[in-house]
């Protein structure tokens with residue numbers, strides 16, 4: 001017997017804050033105060049996770065050694081975004097279209113997702129391109145991932 005699916009459309013506005021935790025707080029504080037990226041190294045397999053996690057996802061052991069990473073890395077994947085998504089930390093929408101990508105900083109195993117400062121044209125962006133983090137001016141940083149304005153292409157090595 002089929003049952004009727006009843007929908008109740010509503011808009012829920014729920015502002016909230018949550019604790020970043022010790023590892024993420026150190027990462028965000030270094031980014032805000034010193035403009036530096038730090039990852040954390042697994043003592044078993046040696047993988048460097050950035051942003052840092054307490055436990056290595058592969059070995060299930062506690063990470064402990066902090067490693068300063070380069071602000072440069074490689075674009076591992078990207079999307080040309082046409083939907084005006086709302087930034088959850090500012091409530092503002094980003095002008096579309098724009099390029100959003102997955103970046104692996106040099107020396108890191110894991111990746112970070114962010115805006116890529118490349119014209120949103122499939123002919124002008126490519127997986128493997130070298131990029132560098134462009135940060136907000138120090139006085140404007142607040143201690144979240146928006147302290148990174150975007151990643152910009154750099155010359156090929």
Ligand SMILES: [Zn+2]
Pocket residue numbers: 042043044045046047056057058059060
């Ligand atoms: Zn590991």
